[in-house]
Amino acid sequence: MNEKDIIICRCEEVSYEDIVHLTELYQCSSREIKLRTRAAMGYCGGRTCRNLVDQIVSEIKNEPPADNIPLTYRPPVRPIPFRLFGGE
Amino acid sequence: MNQLVIVGAGPAGLSAAIAAAKNGVNVTVIDEFMKPGGRLLGQLHEESNGIWWNGVDEATNLFNEAIEFHIQFQFETSVHHVKKHSNHWDIQTDKGMFKSQALLVATGAAEHSIPLPGWTLPGVMSIGAAQVMANVHHVKPGHHGIIIGINVLSIAIARELKLAGVQLESIVLPSCNLLNKEASQPGVVFQKLAKLAHLAPSPLFKMGGFLTNKLSFLEKLVVRSFPKNGLKAWGIPIQIRRAVIEILGEEKVEGVKVADITPSGVIMKGTEKIIDVDFVCIAGGLYPLTELIGVTACPFKFIPSLGGHVPVHNEQMQTPVEKLYVAGNITGIESAKVAKAQGKVAGLSVAHDLHYLQDHNAIDDAVQHVKKMRDHALIQFHPDINKGRNELNGASITN
Incomplete structure (x- = not known):
C-alpha cells in the first residue's frame, strides 16, 4: 500500500489521492471538494475528515485558513437514529 | 425551564456549574459519557513539586461538590442541535429536548x-x-x-x-x-x-x-x-x-x-x-471541539496558538450571541487547571446576567485567576497562547 491509497473519509471511502488530484485540477474550495467527492458527507458528519480535507486544500492552494469555518456545521452534529424525528 | 444548561461535564463544565449554582442558578449538565470528569478522567502526571495530579480524584471532588448544590446531571446524552429563541435556548439531545435561559458550551477538544x-x-x-x-x-x-x-x-x-x-x-x-x-x-x-x-x-x-x-x-x-x-x-x-x-x-x-x-x-x-x-x-495534537457553536450565529476566529478555530468570546466567557457562553478547551487548548478557572468565570457570568450575582468583584477576581493559572501552567501547549488570547479579546470587542 502506498501513500496515495490512504483513506481520508472513511464513511464515503475517499482517498488522499482523490482529494489532492481534484484540488490541483480545479483549484477549488474544500466545499467544492466535499460536493465533488462526498468526503465529509457520510453518516459521521465529517467528524474525522473535515479538518483533513480543509488542510489538504489549504496546503495545495497555499492559503491560510480564514476565520470562517470552511465546511459549515449542520445539525444533527452527532449521528442519531431517524426515529428521533418521529415515525416508526 | 432550566436557567442554565451546560454541555460537557469536564473541568470547565463542572466548575461553571458549581459557580452558577452557588449563586442560586438552577443548572443542568449534559455529557455523552457515563460519568463526570471529561478528560480529567485520563490524567495522571507528576508535577514539578513532586505531587501527583490525579484527574480521577479531581473529577470526583468537583462532582461531589456539584451534587451538594443540587445540580442535575444527564449522562450518556448527546446534544445534536441547539437553537436560540427570543428568550430561551432549545437544546436537542438523543434523550429529548431541554429548554434553558442560558447555554454554556464546554465541549473541550478533539484529536487531530x-x-x-x-x-x-x-x-x-x-x-x-x-x-x-x-x-x-x-x-x-x-x-x-x-x-x-x-x-x-x-x-x-x-x-x-x-x-x-x-x-x-x-x-x-x-x-x-x-x-x-x-x-x-x-x-x-x-x-x-x-x-x-x-x-x-x-x-x-x-x-x-x-x-x-x-x-x-x-x-x-x-x-x-x-x-x-x-x-x-x-x-x-x-x-x-x-x-x-x-x-x-x-x-x-x-x-x-x-x-x-x-x-x-x-x-x-x-x-x-x-x-x-x-x-x-x-498523536496528532488537539483542536477545540466547536460543532455546537458552529450551528449558532456565533462568529469564529482562526488562531493557531489556541489550536485552530475558536468561538469569539470575551474574558467573561460571553460570546457575541446573547446568553451563549464558552469555557475550557473549546476556547483554546490549555491545561485542565485553566479550563477549571475559565469555568468558574463562565458560571459567575451567567449568574450575573441572570441577575443572581451579589458580589460584583467576583468575576474580575475569577478572570485574574485564569491568567494566574495560565502563567503557572506546567505545560504550555503553545508558546504563543497569551498572544492568541489577546487577539481573541480584540475580536470580541469589534464584534
Whole structure:
C-alpha cells in the first residue's frame, strides 16, 4: 500500500489521492471538494475528515485558513437514529 | 425551564456549574459519557513539586461538590442541535429536548488524526483513546505498541501507558505528507520538545532546551547528531530521526514499517525495517471541539496558538450571541487547571446576567485567576497562547 491509497473519509471511502488530484485540477474550495467527492458527507458528519480535507486544500492552494469555518456545521452534529424525528 | 444548561461535564463544565449554582442558578449538565470528569478522567502526571495530579480524584471532588448544590446531571446524552429563541435556548439531545435561559458550551477538544497508509486497520487508535482504555476502563490497548507523533500529549500519555504496564516500542514521527508537514520535521519537533525540557528527565533534552534558545545552528547540530535509537524518557525511546511509513496487517495491526529520516524529514532509502507491534497510537495534537457553536450565529476566529478555530468570546466567557457562553478547551487548548478557572468565570457570568450575582468583584477576581493559572501552567501547549488570547479579546470587542 502506498501513500496515495490512504483513506481520508472513511464513511464515503475517499482517498488522499482523490482529494489532492481534484484540488490541483480545479483549484477549488474544500466545499467544492466535499460536493465533488462526498468526503465529509457520510453518516459521521465529517467528524474525522473535515479538518483533513480543509488542510489538504489549504496546503495545495497555499492559503491560510480564514476565520470562517470552511465546511459549515449542520445539525444533527452527532449521528442519531431517524426515529428521533418521529415515525416508526 | 432550566436557567442554565451546560454541555460537557469536564473541568470547565463542572466548575461553571458549581459557580452558577452557588449563586442560586438552577443548572443542568449534559455529557455523552457515563460519568463526570471529561478528560480529567485520563490524567495522571507528576508535577514539578513532586505531587501527583490525579484527574480521577479531581473529577470526583468537583462532582461531589456539584451534587451538594443540587445540580442535575444527564449522562450518556448527546446534544445534536441547539437553537436560540427570543428568550430561551432549545437544546436537542438523543434523550429529548431541554429548554434553558442560558447555554454554556464546554465541549473541550478533539484529536487531530495523522493519516498514513494502513491507519484504518483495527488496532490503530488515537493516543487519547489509548489513555481512556488504560486509565478509565483499565483495559490495555494492546501488549506491545508504538506511538506516532512526538508532542507533549504523546509523551505524557506514553508514561501513563507505561505505568499501566503496557510495553511501548518507541515514540516516532509520521512520514511526511501534506497533512503533517510540521509534525514530520525533526527540526520543528525538536524545537517544541526543547521547550518542554523542564518536564523531561533526560539531561540531553535539557541541554537542547538551553541551546535552542541561543543559536539555531547549534540546534541543527543537535538534530543532526540526535542518536538514531532516540533518547529515553521514562525508559521509552523518543526517536525524532525515525518515521513510520506504513502500518501493516491483514485483519488488524501486525507491525509497522519504519525508516530513518534526514533532519528535514526526508526518508533515507535502505534504512526501512519492520517492527512487530499489536497496536499503534496516533498523536496528532488537539483542536477545540466547536460543532455546537458552529450551528449558532456565533462568529469564529482562526488562531493557531489556541489550536485552530475558536468561538469569539470575551474574558467573561460571553460570546457575541446573547446568553451563549464558552469555557475550557473549546476556547483554546490549555491545561485542565485553566479550563477549571475559565469555568468558574463562565458560571459567575451567567449568574450575573441572570441577575443572581451579589458580589460584583467576583468575576474580575475569577478572570485574574485564569491568567494566574495560565502563567503557572506546567505545560504550555503553545508558546504563543497569551498572544492568541489577546487577539481573541480584540475580536470580541469589534464584534
